[in-house]
Amino acid sequence: MRITTQENLMSAFAGESQAHIRYLHFADVAEKEGFPNVARLFRAVAFSEQVHAINHFKLLRHLKDGFLTVAHAPFGPGNTSKNLELAIMGEEYEIEEMYPVYLEVAKFQGEKRAEMSFKWALESEKKHAELYKKAKEFVDSGKDAPFDKIYVCKICGYTVKGEVPERCPICGAPRDRFKEF
Numbered sequence: 001m002r003i004t005t006q007e008n009l010m011s012a013f014a015g016e017s018q019a020h021i022r023y024l025h026f027a028d029v030a031e032k033e034g035f036p037n038v039a040r041l042f043r044a045v046a047f048s049e050q051v052h053a054i055n056h057f058k059l060l061r062h063l064k065d066g067f068l069t070v071a072h073a074p075f076g077p078g079n080t081s082k083n084l085e086l087a088i089m090g091e092e093y094e095i096e097e098m099y100p101v102y103l104e105v106a107k108f109q110g111e112k113r114a115e116m117s118f119k120w121a122l123e124s125e126k127k128h129a130e131l132y133k134k135a136k137e138f139v140d141s142g143k144d145a146p147f148d149k150i151y152v153c154k155i156c157g158y159t160v161k162g163e164v165p166e167r168c169p170i171c172g173a174p175r176d177r178f179k180e181f
């Protein structure tokens with residue numbers, strides 16, 4: 001694998017792994033503060049980030065001696081409103097800077113599988129930012145978000161609330177590959 005794409009996969013693996021744990025922690029805080037639907041959203045998105053982390057990790061299996069990597073992500077103690085703000089910042093960084101750049105590098109380097117893994121993550125992060133923004137509006141007015149069921153594609157991490165699609169619009173997986181939250 002070409003070195004820059006490989007480094008980008010490592011960095012994305014680290015970022016997604018941290019986001020996974022960060023959102024599980026944010027879910028616990030939301031639960032304690034009386035926002036059970038926001039807690040459910042954090043858990044759904046945490047699962048989506050896990051899917052991204054594993055997809056990236058699988059492309060690094062050739063690194064038999066393991067690898068070291070560092071993630072930089074916004075994190076700090078806060079209430080649910082603050083946690084949603086940090087979550088939106090993290091998602092927007094991925095949408096506006098990280099994944100578009102990684103995607104273009106993977107394309108340039110002819111790394112098709114990495115390109116797909118980055119694309120799947122990018123499309124999911126767009127939904128995450130959208131859902132977190134909606135949730136923040138409710139939390140900032142002192143209410144829990146009135147969210148219905150949330151579904152996450154186990155193949156690409158695509159996240160949607162309400163109805164589970166017949167086929168995943170990102171990766172084409174059938175509806176039985178979605179996990180319900």
Ligand code: FE2
Pocket residue numbers: 016048049052121124125
């Ligand atoms: Fe992600």
Ligand code: FE2
Pocket residue numbers: 019045049091124125128
């Ligand atoms: Fe995300």
Ligand code: FE2
Pocket residue numbers: 153154155156157158168169170171172173
């Ligand atoms: Fe999918």
